[in-house]
Amino acid sequence: MIEITKNEKEKAILVSLNKDHLSNEIITEHLTELEELALTAGAEVLHKIIQNNRPADKATYIGKGKVEEIRLLVENNEKITLLIFDDDLTPIQVRNLEEIIKRKIVDRSGLILDIFATRAKTKEAKTQVELAQLQYMLPRLTRAWTHLSKQYGGIGTKGPGETQIETDRRIIRTRISLLKEKLIKIEKQRSTQSQGRNNFLRIALVGYTNAGKSTLFNLLTDSNVFAENKLFATLDSTTRHLTIKNEKILLSDTVGFIRKLPTNLIASFKSTLSEVKDADIIFHVIDFSHPYYEDHIKVVENTLKNLGCEKTIQYKIFNKIDAVTDHNKIDYVRNTYNNCFIIS
Structure with missing residues (x-):
């Protein structure tokens, strides 16, 4: 794996292109998530810049006018060393931006890969991350x-x-x-191991990153899997055995999903995500306190569809109800979603 050395926090500008005519609220939420990713990677965000309602420019992605605006901003602030974009950029766009602005440019996939490289602990996770990085x-x-x-x-x-x-x-x-x-x-080793699990009911915990999967896993299995209020605290699947009413169960905690998760990363984590693909039941854990929890549900459901899991039995677990003050939301969820549980 390509090791990432962290020193002093890099001062960053976040950049978003609103090419799909999204509302200001949604774009702001996307930038808030990007800021959380940047903080997880070790950066300090000084400015957030939005280019509204225009198609992506082939040369610079955000257009000459906005590039010049950013160039003048960083020219007057030598502390800013990094620009982070909320989308993937082409090599040509990155080259052009760096030549004009004279600062390091990182796109969304590059940022997520950096975080995964820092978080990977096991040989398997490190192998998967290195493959995605090299691709x-x-x-x-x-x-x-x-x-x-x-x-x-x-x-x-x-x-x-x-x-x-x-x-x-x-x-x-x-x-x-x-x-x-x-x-x-x-993958072959995992397949061999799974053959000895045919007598177990296999359940996988999935969800948007930082939804509370690992905390719930620890509670159900009396384990101490690393759980932290940060994005991608868990990269490796962890499986524990438990028995409920004489039913032997294997419960697996898995890596969290996120909006615009790099395709190479999903492909590289194929062996880890096999715990999801092989599951008899999927528990989809949702951060009910998040204002855009329904968008998170769609991201997870689309990812499960890409993994070929859309027909697997699924239960939605709406987590962190203690942080929800609007009781109408609780009634809405109960009336809208089948096979769901609400927990704190």
């Missing part, structure tokens, strides 16, 4: 080497630069192949 990095190598050439001058960096890029690409492709082979072996 993300591969098309972006040209940008890195172009900047190296411009920063240090032309002699000794022009021709060899391209050769080095090709060398790096071959190294990364070879490493990707090795990591995929590793994960195939892990």
Whole structure:
């Protein structure tokens, strides 16, 4: 896995493009979530910038006018070293933005991958994160080497630069192949292990990140799985055995989902998410206190559909009711959702 070294907090600007004509409330909520991701990654957010109601610009994503506005802002504040975008950018867009603004540019996938790299603890999680990182990095190598050439001058960096890029690409492709082979072996091991679990009822806890899955898991299984009020506190699946009314149950806690979760990351975590795919029942844990909990439900349901789990028996568990003051919300949930429980 590519290790991430954390020193002093980087000062950041968050940037969002409202290309789908969303309301100000929703865009603000999206930026709030992006800020939580940035804080989890170790950044300090100084400004939030929204470009409203325009299509994505192929060259700079947000358009020349907004880029110039940001350039002037950072020019007067040397503390700002980082711009974080709430969408994925193309390598060309990142290159153009960095050349104009003279600051590091990170898109949403790059930010989430950074967090996963920091959070990964087991060999399996580290392997999965490294695979996703390398797949993300591969098309972006040209940008890195172009900047190296411009920063240090032309002699000794022009021709060899391209050769080095090709060398790096071959190294990364070879490493990707090795990591995929590793994960195939892990998946086979999991499949073998699951064959011995046929006599158990298998239940998987899923949900939006920070919905309270691990806390509920610890309560049900009397365990001490790491639970923290931060995004992606859990990366590795944890399974525990319990018996309820003579029914033998295997309960699994899994990685949280989030809006715009990188596709490479979902694919890389295939072996970890097998606990969800193989489950007989899915408990979908929801942070009922969150103002946009219904949007979170849709994100999780879409992710489960992508995993091929839409036909698995599902129960919705509306968590953190103690933080809900509007009793009409409770009546609404009871009347709207089947197979649901409300807990605190």
